[in-house]
Ligand code: ADP
């Protein structure tokens with residue numbers, strides 16, 4: 001199988017992008033896949049949830065590596081990645097990444113620098129998952145340009161239709177101008193409180209509005225405090241609460257993603 005790059009994107013924060021990136025990534029690794037996770041958010045939440053406590057002291061984080069690519073330096077993939085004990089490699093991020101957005105403005109090929117960076121990683125990994133920041137700025141555009149597919153987590157807690165429209169418009173624009181082969185893997189409904197009718201209503205509305213054009217993942221990710229706890233633990237839901245509903249949700253998502261290989 002050739003590698004697949006998946007950008008996990010939604011300009012709204014708190015919808016479960018980072019949680020999905022970590023747990024889908026580790027889920028795939030548990031199935032023997034070689035997985036690289038890329039933290040493309042200056043907040044570094046993914047980096048933190050993979051157990052890095054002092055991200056500012058890292059020698060190699062996404063910003064340094066992107067700068068090397070911009071300066072046409074050769075990068076050595078092995079030296080850029082960190083390893084997590086649950087079998088995934090990752091490229092970390094820290095707050096320095098925040099300055100990059102503005103410095104990219106005047107750069108030639110500013111939308112394709114992440115794609116360029118990831119090219120030598122493709123042969124080493126089966127899956128590369130990019131955890132996008134909560135905006136549609138230059139870094140998210142870079143992620144969509146680098147990606148083969150995008151997975152869109154949507155929280156079942158408010159009416160997400162408007163924000164989604166904006167994201168889909170951006171994806172359409174990226175497709176027309178920069179990455180014609182970009183596919184939408186699907187919408188993943190997250191943080192579903194099974195006890196409420198409200199959540200069911202939102203799922204219903206999402207299906208009505210989008211199902212005709214966009215795949216909506218078979219399974220939703222349920223809401224559970226156990227998921228929120230993993231962030232501080234530095235481990236996946238599969239270790240933190242293996243028998244819980246969120247672990248089951250991410251197992252199902254992993255199966256679904258693996259199913260696309262066939
Ligand atoms: P994003 O990356 O889109 O901002 P996160 O993955 O960081 O979203 O999730 C936002 C917050 O919600 C975090 O505190 C996280 O721990 C929590 N969270 C994520 N998924 C769930 C879930 N299924 N149930 C409960 N809390 C969750």
Ligand code: MG
Pocket residue numbers: 017018019041045046131132
């Ligand atoms: Mg995040």
